[in-house]
Amino acid sequence: xxxxxxxxxxxxxxxxLGAIGPTMAAGLRFLERDSLSGEKLRELLQDIAADxxxxxxxxxxxxxxxxxxxxxxQLLDLxxxxxxxxxxxRSDALVHDCTVLIWFHPALPKVEANWCNFRKCFST
Numbered sequence: 001x002x003x004x005x006x007x008x009x010x011x012x013x014x015x016x017l018g019a020i021g022p023t024m025a026a027g028l029r030f031l032e033r034d035s036l037s038g039e040k041l042r043e044l045l046q047d048i049a050a051d052x053x054x055x056x057x058x059x060x061x062x063x064x065x066x067x068x069x070x071x072x073x074q075l076l077d078l079x080x081x082x083x084x085x086x087x088x089x090r091s092d093a094l095v096h097d098c099t100v101l102i103w104f105h106p107a108l109p110k111v112e113a114n115w116c117n118f119r120k121c122f123s124t
Contacts, residue, residue: 012058016051023047026095040094047090075110 027044030036086102093100 013055016054016058019051020048022092023051026092029095043090043094047087050087073112076113077110078108079104 023044027036027041030040030044082104083102086100090100092098
């Protein structure tokens with residue numbers, strides 16, 4: 001259990017913690033170019049806060065595994081999952097003045113999953 005928890009936490013923590021630095025760097029570049037609008041600042045700060053929450057939730061999940069807690073299976077909306085995955089590189093898109101367009105299917109089925117309470121980990 002210890003090896004698995006260590007491996008999981010290293011891998012799962014790397015993504016949200018690794019995203020914080022580039023997001024902050026994007027904000028600094030906007031400041032240096034004097035082109036940081038209130039909306040862009042809000043988006044960058046929301047991304048940083050979401051990544052911090054995700055890292056915290058990973059730690060909480062790994063700690064729960066050590067206590068043999070039951071996972072929290074729930075139905076996930078695939079459109080929500082897609083939206084959150086696309087959100088991950090948002091700071092890079094903002095820096096390059098790119099717009100990402102997503103078309104969601106209105107009738108995708110929900111899926112049952114037990115993955116770090118997805119909505120809490122990835123909510124903004």
